[in-house]
Amino acid sequence: MSGIPVSYYVIFSGLLFSIGLYGVLVRRHVVGILMSIEIIINAANINLVAFSRYVAAKPEAGQVFAAFVIVLAASAAAVGLAIVLSVYRNRKTIYTDEINLLKW
Amino acid sequence: MDVLHCLARFGFGVATLVTLAAAVMVVSLRNIFHCALALILVLLGVAATYISLKAEFFAMIQILLYVGAIMTLVIFAIMLTSKIGDTTVPQTNRQSLVSFAILAMFDVFFIGSVIKTSWKVNAVTMAANVDAKVLGMAFMNEYVFPFEIISVVLIVALVGAIILGRSDQ
Numbered sequence: 522m523s524g525i526p527v528s529y530y531v532i533f534s535g536l537l538f539s540i541g542l543y544g545v546l547v548r549r550h551v552v553g554i555l556m557s558i559e560i561i562i563n564a565a566n567i568n569l570v571a572f573s574r575y576v577a578a579k580p581e582a583g584q585v586f587a588a589f590v591i592v593l594a595a596s597a598a599a600v601g602l603a604i605v606l607s608v609y610r611n612r613k614t615i616y617t618d619e620i621n622l623l624k625w
Numbered sequence: 626m627d628v629l630h631c632l633a634r635f636g637f638g639v640a641t642l643v644t645l646a647a648a649v650m651v652v653s654l655r656n657i658f659h660c661a662l663a664l665i666l667v668l669l670g671v672a673a674t675y676i677s678l679k680a681e682f683f684a685m686i687q688i689l690l691y692v693g694a695i696m697t698l699v700i701f702a703i704m705l706t707s708k709i710g711d712t713t714v715p716q717t718n719r720q721s722l723v724s725f726a727i728l729a730m731f732d733v734f735f736i737g738s739v740i741k742t743s744w745k746v747n748a749v750t751m752a753a754n755v756d757a758k759v760l761g762m763a764f765m766n767e768y769v770f771p772f773e774i775i776s777v778v779l780i781v782a783l784v785g786a787i788i789l790g791r792s793d794q
Binding site: 524525526527528530531532533535536537539540541542543544546547548549550552553555556557559560563566567570571573574575576577578579580581582584585587588589591592593594595596597598599600602603604605606607609610615616617618 | 630634637641644645648649651652657660661664667668671674675677678679680683686687690691694695698699701702703705706714715716717718720721724725728731732735736739740742744745746747749750751753755759760763764768771775778779782783785786787789790792
């Protein structure tokens with residue numbers, strides 16, 4: 522599989538990133554926004570692994586950082602979903618434009 | 626050998642297209658549970674991309690952690706909160722056209738600039754074989770301090786999630 526150029530992966534992750542950003546911008550559902558953030562994080566991880574294979578100084582550096590990114594994504598998902606549950610219990614809604622406690 | 630090579634490239638192209646289509650489904654479907662199922666497909670496609678980059682161990686981490694753990698958490702949150710059958714509620718806000726136009730412009734310029742750039746290739750890393758042993762040695766020698774920090778971050782985040790998510794009896 523060495524025939525695939527690195528630009529292929531960069532374009533793939535760029536498209537994945539813009540799809541995820543679209544989801545973050547237009548979704549009303551909080552869990553939908555969290556899932557779009559997972560797509561964005563995966564796009565960044567593809568870039569890290571691809572560049573660590575093609576152009577890095579050390580072959581394992583990008584994968585180590587991608588593993589750190591996965592751990593941070595897991596903790597972000599856990600805390601975010603706990604906040605979603607807590608907000609739902611108090612406000613009985615899950616849509617972002619109806620959660621306006623901090624808005625005056 | 627050549628036929629196998631062509632077949633592998635074809636399979637990878639199909640995996641890429643399926644991943645992008647599933648990502649579009651994640652951001653556009655009305656039923657949030659279907660979005661979660663499409664997100665599982667996206668994560669599996671990204672794992673296939675890792676395999677094509679010769680990062681097989683990392684692909685296994687992706688499947689175990691994302692598809693196994695994080696998606697279970699997301700589906701739990703969906704089951705506990707939203708009314709899934711309700712399709713009359715609009716799922717997007719009013720900025721969808723503007724966002725789509727801006728992101729399409731971003732993609733056009735981004736792909737143009739990526740194609741125009743000449744990317745250098747490091748022959749040493751291309752030939753290197755990064756398996757679980759190499760990754761473990763890297764974690765325990767060079768990156769041991771960030772590894773410990775990330776463990777503390779994970780345990781703090783999980784304890785905080787438990788405290789946020791428990792109900793006040």
